[in-house]
Amino acid sequence: MKNQLKVLRAMRNWSQADLGEHLDVSRQAVNAIETGKYDPSLPLAFKISRLFDLPIEQIFDDEFEGGDNV
Amino acid sequence: MFNADENGGRNALRILGMIFCGFGIIMLLGAITGFLSVHMAEGGGPLNLAGYAILAALISVTLVLAFAIWRLFRQMKRSDQKVPQREKVYNRFLIGSFLFGGVTGLVLALTGSFDETEAGLISNDAMSPMLAIIMSVAIGVFMPAVTFYWHKNLVDEQEEAAYRFGALIAMYAFWFIAPVWWFLWRGGMLPEIDGIALYFITIFVALIVWFWKKYR
Numbered sequence: 001m002k003n004q005l006k007v008l009r010a011m012r013n014w015s016q017a018d019l020g021e022h023l024d025v026s027r028q029a030v031n032a033i034e035t036g037k038y039d040p041s042l043p044l045a046f047k048i049s050r051l052f053d054l055p056i057e058q059i060f061d062d063e064f065e066g067g068d069n070v
Numbered sequence: 071m072f073n074a075d076e077n078g079g080r081n082a083l084r085i086l087g088m089i090f091c092g093f094g095i096i097m098l099l100g101a102i103t104g105f106l107s108v109h110m111a112e113g114g115g116p117l118n119l120a121g122y123a124i125l126a127a128l129i130s131v132t133l134v135l136a137f138a139i140w141r142l143f144r145q146m147k148r149s150d151q152k153v154p155q156r157e158k159v160y161n162r163f164l165i166g167s168f169l170f171g172g173v174t175g176l177v178l179a180l181t182g183s184f185d186e187t188e189a190g191l192i193s194n195d196a197m198s199p200m201l202a203i204i205m206s207v208a209i210g211v212f213m214p215a216v217t218f219y220w221h222k223n224l225v226d227e228q229e230e231a232a233y234r235f236g237a238l239i240a241m242y243a244f245w246f247i248a249p250v251w252w253f254l255w256r257g258g259m260l261p262e263i264d265g266i267a268l269y270f271i272t273i274f275v276a277l278i279v280w281f282w283k284k285y286r
Contacts, residue, residue, distance in 0.1 A: 020154035027157065028284055029228035037286065038228050 002061045006034045008052050022051055084142045085285070091135040091142075092168065096175065098132040160224045167216070194266070232283035233276075240276035247271060 009019050009030075016030040023030070023044065032038035040048065049056045105124065109117065117125065153161070197205075225233070248268055254260040 015152060017152040017154055017157075020157065021152075024154070024156055025226040025228065026154060026160070029226050032228050038231065041227050044227060 001036055001039045002063065003033065003036070004059050004061075005030075005048070008054075008059065009034075023047055084146045086281070088139050088142050091139045092172065094135045095132055095139075096172065098128055098135070102128050102132070156224065156226065163220070163224060194264070229280075229284050232280045235283050236276040236278075236280035239279045240272045243275040244268065244272045 005019075009016070012018075014022075016027040016034075020027050020030045025044070029038065033040050045056050045060065048059060052059060102125065105128065109121065221230070221233075248263065251260055251263050251268075255262055
């Protein structure tokens with residue numbers, strides 16, 4: 001899943017380790033999420049959302065473009 | 071700061087290098103021990119020139135590998151501008167486990183816990199009851215407790231997912247390798263199925279997949 005994590009991290013001038021410290025995960029986890037190799041769990045996504053004070057859908061993009069609510 | 075650890079992905083290769091060097095050292099120490107044991111069994115006394123050359127070569131390569139581990143470790147430390155607290159504890163735990171396992175194995179090998187007919191722990195040869203009990207308690211009691219602590223406190227969700235995927239692939243490896251081996255044995259093309267060999271194959275597959283998923 002595409003996401004804005006790297007951009008948001010850059011805006012705060014944080015390293016992956018800094019973000020990992022805030023989220024209580026390893027740098028590998030941060031890197032895997034940023035590169036789209038790992039999709040975070042819902043609790044971790046909410047934690048990220050609270051940390052950056054943004055709604056989840058502004059951070060993560062599931063690339064859904066349809067009009068139906070599915 | 072932002073780009074401080076962008077090259078952190080290289081640490082995967084460094085860790086892999088350290089693991090291979092570690093295995094190399096263990097094998098070389100086994101070779102040195104075996105070489106000296108054979109020499110002692112043949113009457114001992116001073117080594118001839120060829121003996122010294124072989125021993126010097128084995129010791130030199132061991133030292134080179136030890137130096138390589140130290141350098142890789144230093145490089146890894148330098149690349150880590152800052153490491154999350156969870157990861158720090160994780161790394162210390164991992165290094166401690168490797169050291170404990172390595173030192174225990176070394177002590178067992180050097181104190182002659184195996185008789186001269188044994189190939190070591192990884193064989194089907196007989197072993198002393200005391201060593202069998204020690205190994206059983208270590209793997210049946212100590213390891214599960216350590217593993218429980220590991221998963222409960224140190225592993226984050228990305229690594230947990232890597233473990234799960236590794237376990238799934240290892241399960242499929244077992245499902246497919248065991249019957250293939252069994253059929254080929256029945257066809258007279260392979261020796262009888264070795265449960266411990268299957269165990270190690272399964273563990274190896276799980277570790278490879280875990281490593282790939284965690285560090286790729």
